[in-house]
Amino acid sequence: MxxxxxxxxxxxxxxxxxxxxxxxxxxxxxxxxxxxxxxxxxxxxxxxxxxxxxxxxxxxxxxxxSPYSATKETSYASKEFQALSSITIFSTDGSPVKFQDLWNLTNGKAVVAFLRHFGCPLCWEFAASLRDAKPKFDSAGVTLVVIGVGTPENARTMAERLPFSKEVLYADPGREAYKALDFYYGVGRTFFNPASAKVLGRFDTIRTALKDYTIDATPKDRSSVLQQGGLLVFKGTQLLFSRKDEGTGDHASLDDVLKIVS
Incomplete structure (x- = not known):
């Protein structure tokens, strides 16, 4: 046989x-x-x-x-996308937006960056880096989405003073997306985590980003300042990359992110 x-x-x-x-x-x-x-x-x-x-x-x-065509494997949404898909965030003009409507879910790529909150000085630095990298994301056909904790008014303040594109900036006043992704939160992560030591080598970029900084972008709910952010990369509804910030200023490397989406 x-x-x-x-x-x-x-x-x-x-x-x-x-x-x-x-x-x-x-x-x-x-x-x-x-x-x-x-x-x-x-x-x-x-x-x-x-x-x-x-x-x-x-x-x-x-x-x-065989003259018969092969069957196609069904693609399922990642658990991260499922957790976020129905969450409502807000554009800088206050319009509600569903997370699932932010990019092409068939095969479009998206970089979704979560700032701590709009009044965080180190988040202004990270937002400036995202702004400078946006042309590279655009040329690669990648949608950039930046979300921060605070109100649409807080988001507008940062966008106008930094400056930063209002078209890709969204507010999550209730931290709903952050909770869904189980991002880190608390006093220890915010003020005492060893990962925050990375900022010691970035004083020049921080100083540049804070040239027109204002504390007015900080949410009135002071508990929001204890929230940490992160960054995710999607292709359609599939997760390509995920990173939680370990502490304040511990941001993802955009060079690594660009390699993933290029």
Whole structure:
């Protein structure tokens, strides 16, 4: 008895031994799968006014030359996208926006950056870096989405003073997206995490970003300042990259992000 090369350890069946599958209706497409090998092909029969016939399942050895097209694997949304999809955030003019409406979910790529809050000085620095990287994202066909904790008014203040594009900036006053992603929160993460030491080598970029800084961009709800951010990269609804900021100023490397989306 011959060995089955596509599934080692299993014997190949002759054509006489292949199972029969009934096609009960005309003008229908069925996926026929051999029970002896994990390969499937689509069997399609178009006819009119004839009695049901029997079609043999296609063996793996003949799959490459079969006239039937291979079935396509179904793509499922990542758990991160599912957690965010129905959440409402707000544009800088106060208009509500569903997360699932921010980019092309078929195959579009998106970089979604979460700032701590709009009054965070180190978030102004990160936003300035995102602003400078936006032309590269645009040329790669990538949608940039930047979300911060605070009101649309807080978002406008940062956008006008930094400056930053209002078209890609969104407010999450209730931290709903942050909670859904389980981003870090608390006094320890905000003020005492060792990861925050990274800012010591970035004084020049911080000073430049804060040239027109104002504390007026800070949310009135002071508990919001304890929120940490992060960054995610999606292709459609699939997650390509995810990073939680360990502490204040611990931002994702945009060079690494650009490599992922390019």
């Amino acid at each position: 011959a060995m089955n090369l596509c599934c080692p350890g299993k014997t190949a069946l002759s054509d006489r031994q292949l199972p029969l599958v009934s096609v009960k209706t005309c003008q229908e497409q069925r996926v026929l799968t051999s029970s002896h090998c994990n390969h499937s092909v689509a069997a399609k029969r178009v006819c009119a006014g004839v009695r049901p016939v029997h079609v043999r399942a296609v063996s793996s050895s003949s799959a490459s030359t």
